[in-house]
Amino acid sequence: MTGVLSEAPAAEAVRADLATARAALTREARRVEAVLAALPVPDLRSPHQRAAAESAKDRVRRLRAAFLDAHVDAVYDEVTAGRELRLAELCAAAARAFPGLVPDAARLRAQRARPQLRKEGHEIDQGLFLGRVLGSPTSGRRLMDAMLRPTPxxxxxxxxxxxxxxxxxxxxxxxxxxxxxxxxxxxxxxxxxxxxxxxxxxxxxxxxxxxxxxxxxxxxxxxxxxxxxxxxxxxxxxxxxxxxxxxxxxxxxxxxxxxxxxxxxxxxxxxxxxxxxxxxxxxxxxxxxxxxxxxxxxxxxxxxxxxxxxxxxxxxxxxxxxxxxxxxxxxxxxxxxxxxxxxxxxxxxxxxxxxxxxxxxxxxxxxxxxxxxxxxxxxxxxxxxxxxxxxxxxxxxxxxxxSPEEFRRYLAEFAVQQALRLYSDDVIGKVGRFGRPGGPPR
The missing domain is CATH 3.90.226.10 (2-enoyl-CoA Hydratase; Chain A, domain 1)
Known part of the structure; x- marks a missing residue:
């Protein structure tokens, strides 16, 4: 992790005013992205490389969580600008407004072309973001209301x-x-x-x-x-x-x-x-x-x-x-x-x-x-x-x-836990059977 600042100053910066916090999070996220870009795709990494990648991702996720704990409603207000955005629209807008908070469209497109075991796990960052949004009584209810609108x-x-x-x-x-x-x-x-x-x-x-x-x-x-x-x-x-x-x-x-x-x-x-x-x-x-x-x-x-x-x-x-x-x-x-x-x-x-x-x-x-x-x-x-x-x-x-509040609180936790499950070793191993010739019919 050479070149990455010590965690304490970054953790303090992401809890500062929104402008300072945004810049600090973007800076740290880009440094971690550079670490990951230098590694092979996830399923070809050595145990040492895999540990380094997970350590880097875990560190920046702690910063994202701290950033959102301090600023989630301000982030939601800025990203939506009064609009009712559905899940994918909200994540896309957040990626543009707050680089490093959630994966951008280019990363998601590149990941979409890969089988599950070769993905980097960027949806965990979406889960973290959406979990914090849903965890807010104000922003979470607004997102729920947006999702109840008829689709185009x-x-x-x-x-x-x-x-x-x-x-x-x-x-x-x-x-x-x-x-x-x-x-x-x-x-x-x-x-x-x-x-x-x-x-x-x-x-x-x-x-x-x-x-x-x-x-x-x-x-x-x-x-x-x-x-x-x-x-x-x-x-x-x-x-x-x-x-x-x-x-x-x-x-x-x-x-x-x-x-x-x-x-x-x-x-x-x-x-x-x-x-x-x-x-x-x-x-x-x-x-x-x-x-x-x-x-x-x-x-x-x-x-x-x-x-x-x-x-x-x-x-x-x-x-x-x-x-x-x-x-x-x-x-x-x-x-x-x-x-x-x-x-x-x-x-x-x-x-x-x-x-x-x-x-x-x-x-x-x-x-x-x-x-x-x-x-x-x-x-x-x-x-x-x-x-x-x-x-x-x-x-x-x-x-x-x-009640809507009970549903909202459940989904706030579900967003994180389900995202983590998508990239767990046991799930990737089990669904791998469905990619083999003669695998199960589902």
Whole structure:
């Protein structure tokens, strides 16, 4: 670490006035970048080189944390300039305004082309930044509100959807029928294992369902698969796409945080829209999930934000995140509240699989029916949830469940922990199996 200033003066400088702190952080970050640039890519480093790289990154991250602890709200105000910026936009603007705070666009593009094991871990710096933003009651709430706005893509597609009542978004199909927006996840190539493309399509579909006044209820179900093992059967979701994670295509801002702050948050708490009435700042509607075959990982996480969950009696639920090495989104918060701490630990820490016919499944499922009866159960639930008093009662139920502040505080910690998990040795080793010929299908 020759040429890098001793830590004490730098730590003091990043807590000084914003101009002094900005210059000090930029200076220290550039010195660490020079150290990393002189080394081979991460997976080709010797143990000594790897230790040197980790020491350098850890040191500048301590400075970034101290800088943000002192200035996060001022940074957020300057970066946003009164605008509502989504996650990726916020990080890009912060990189321009505060060089060295988060990776810039060029670094992210270069890293995106690499598999996970060859990345430098710059998303940890994004996690640190977004964690501190979300940790602020002021800036964190503003970011959450920005993420509840309709996406530009949804705005663009809304006139067509209102006119035709049907859209094929790619990995998701959307159809309006009898007052219900029927969202079908149709990634039959990967059993609806989610990647960034599907997260974008799902958020667009959820936005359209909430924006269209002709929709009273949302329904989410998996489509019919072509995978040899499940050919001709519907599958709800196989969770995160581990092949995409191995390939370096699962990002913090485009998937892991966007998913939680985007379409899952909108299903649970509604969408912020300028046309919303004065008495309802968010557009909320009841949601139904229908589970065929299984809901694994992110699929099970999704069920925790729905109002009514129907499952075929041969289906099962699981959250194998601890076995995969990652944190299962907000499930650690929600599953504990819904099913209790003991069952939550069995599912999340020990990988317990819950079959729909087990008694414990009734904590997570509202109806369990024969596979042939799922269609009829969905239509019956749609009819019941279209009743006029359902929407206001749903709104009041949500007030007593998970508060925005509780959600914000959880995500502040999640942003950091999940970013660290993305680059942990065990995760990189496990997802490496999905890059080998004949590896697992997910």
């Amino acid at each position: 893509r949804a705005r663009e597609l809304l006139p067509e959807f209102r006119r035709t009542g049907a859209l094929d978004l790619g990995s998701v199909r959307l159809r309006r029928e009898d007052g219900a927006a029927r969202i079908t996840m149709c990634r039959d190539d990967c059993l609806n294992a989610e990647d960034e493309r599907q997260v974008d399509d799902m958020e667009t579909a959820v936005d359209l369902a909430l924006l269209d006044p002709g929709v009273e209820v949302g329904v989410v179900r998996g489509g019919v698969m072509s995978h040899p093992r499940y050919e001709g059967r519907r599958v709800f979701s196989a969770g995160i796409n581990l092949k995409a994670l191995h390939a370096g295509q699962i990002t913090l801002t485009g998937f892991l945080l966007r998913r939680e702050l985007g379409y899952l948050a909108k299903i649970r708490g509604g969408l912020r829209d300028e046309d919303a009435p004065w008495h309802a700042p968010t557009v909320q509607k009841p949601w139904i999930a229908a589970v065929d075959t299984f809901a694994i990982g992110g699929g099970m996480q999704l069920l925790l934000v729905f109002d009514h969950v129907i499952a075929a009696d041969d289906a099962y639920l699981s959250l194998p995140a601890a076995q995969e090495g990652i944190v299962p989104g907000v499930a650690n918060l929600r599953l504990t509240r819904i099913a209790g701490p003991r069952l939550a630990r069995q599912v999340i820490l020990l990988g317990r699989r819950i079959r729909a016919i087990e008694p414990e499944a009734r904590l997570l499922l509202d109806e369990v029916v024969e596979p042939a009866a799922v269609d009829a159960a969905v239509e019956d639930a749609v009819a019941r949830l279209r009743q006029p008093a359902v929407a206001p009662n749903r709104r009041m139920l949500s007030v007593g469940e998970e």
